[in-house]
Amino acid sequence: MKISVDLTLSPLQNDYEIHVINFIKALRNSEFTVLENPLSTQIFGEYDTLMPFLQEQIKTSFQNQDICVLTMKIVKTDRSEYEPHF
Numbered sequence: 001m002k003i004s005v006d007l008t009l010s011p012l013q014n015d016y017e018i019h020v021i022n023f024i025k026a027l028r029n030s031e032f033t034v035l036e037n038p039l040s041t042q043i044f045g046e047y048d049t050l051m052p053f054l055q056e057q058i059k060t061s062f063q064n065q066d067i068c069v070l071t072m073k074i075v076k077t078d079r080s081e082y083e084p085h086f
Contacts, residue, residue, distance in 0.1 A: 001047045002078035005054065008040040012067040019068070023061045033080045040071075044080040 007027075011019040024041055027034045030053060032045040043050065054072075062068055 001076065002045070003047045003050060004042060004044050004075040004077060004079040005050065006040050006042050006071075006073040006075075007054075008071040009061065010069040010071070011065050012069065013065065019061060019065050022064070023057065026057050026060070035080065042080070044078050 009020050009023050010016075013019075024034075024036065027041060027043055030043075032043050032050060032053070035042045035044075043054070045053075058070060061070075
């Protein structure tokens with residue numbers, strides 16, 4: 001089953017930028033399609049391979065920070081080709 005995941009990582013500490021950059025670089029270096037915008041990062045793939053990958057990347061990111069919030073939305077479809085029709 002294909003999924004689309006929208007992620008927003010919000011480290012609550014002064015050196016937040018490096019943690020966001022490292023998280024996005026890890027996503028970029030994966031086998032999955034990754035799209036970025038100024039507010040969030042989207043990643044697309046098969047549920048059974050994407051979710052374990054995300055679980056590991058989130059854990060690594062959390063272990064390298066004192067306090068962090070991660071907002072995640074999951075859609076049951078591949079929306080990587082979405083273009084507005086208006």
